[in-house]
Amino acid sequence: MQSASSLAFFALANLAMLCSAQFPAWPKAINTTTVSKTIVITGTVDAKNARFIAASNIGNGGQGEGQKAIFLLKKGATLRNAIIGSPAADGVHCEDSCNIESVWWEDVGEDAATFRSTDKNAVFKVTGGGAKEASDKVFQHNGGGTVYIKNFQVYNFGKLYKSCGNCKVQYKRKAVLDTIKATGSGKDIVAINKVYGDQAQLSNIQVSSACKVICELFDGNNSGGSKDPTSLKKYLPGQSGDGTYCVYSASAVKVV
Incomplete structure (x- = not known):
């Protein structure tokens, strides 16, 4: 018969694994x-851990708008096992439903990935x-559509997921995040628009103690960028979401 201490050891070992x-x-x-010309993907591309960086005509990796993507994924396309180095320009664009698997951004540029679709049922x-x-x-x-983010780690960031706060055409958007490790400094895990549901x-x-906000609600608009959205409510670590827009319990978030 195993002792309580040995059972505890194996439980911790399994958790570590x-x-x-x-x-x-x-x-x-x-x-x-x-990369001097955006790489367009229509099927599945396994980059086998090759690194890609942007040439100057694609973008400098700063926060300036209008930079081009290194990868453009068409509807149903999959990109896996790619490393995006610096400068990253505007990273990856999905123009409709897509799959991004084991992709690593060493130094995020304008954004790591941008999800675009006129289909309210799109799945990213x-x-x-x-x-x-x-x-x-x-x-x-x-x-439109839903973004699923699973088994993802992020270090030093502003917002992990952001629903556009002032796009000219707005949608009711959904984000589902499961098994996330956020370390270093961070502003928001998710930022979403209450006004659009x-x-x-x-x-x-999992978040570090330097992560400030778990879910932030905004009063978004369709100004096309001329007006910034207004923050309405911030749910902090240790607090449950509201159950309607920010859907999670306090126990779903652990400070590590």
């Missing part, structure tokens, strides 16, 4: 390619991977 599987070490790049899936040094947003949701569902979220 689970955490390791969910949040693997950052991969090492096998090579680096400078981000599985695995991670992002570092996002001065502003990591994932920007401009179109956005919803964020969160589970298994």
Whole structure:
């Protein structure tokens, strides 16, 4: 019969193995390619941990608007096992439903990825991977549909997920985040628009003590960028969401 101490040991070991599987070490790049023309993906591309950086005509990786994407994913396309280095320009654009699997942003540029679709049923899936040094947003949701982010790690960021606050055409958007590790400094895990009925569902979220806000509600608008959205409510670590827009319990978020 096993002792209580040995059972506790095996339980901790299993937990450590689970955490390791969910949040693997950052991969090492096998090579680096400078991209001077956006790479368009229509099917599935496995980059096998190659690194891609933007040429100057694509973008400088700062916060200036209008930079081009390194990758453009068409409807149903999948990008996996890619490393996006610096300068990252505007990262990855999905023009409709797409899959981003084990993609790593070493130094986020304007945004890591932007999701666009006129389809309210569009599905964007981000599985695995991670992002570092996002001065502003990591994932920007401009179109309709739902963004799923799972088993993702982020370090030093502004907003992990942002529903566009002033796009000319607005949608009711949804974000589902599960098993997220956010370390370093961070402003918001999710930022969504109350006025358009956005919803964020969160589970298994780990944040550092420097992460300020879990879910922030905004009074979005359709000014096309001429007017900034107004913050309405901030839900902090240790607080439950409201159950309507910010959907999670206090226990869904752990400060580590």
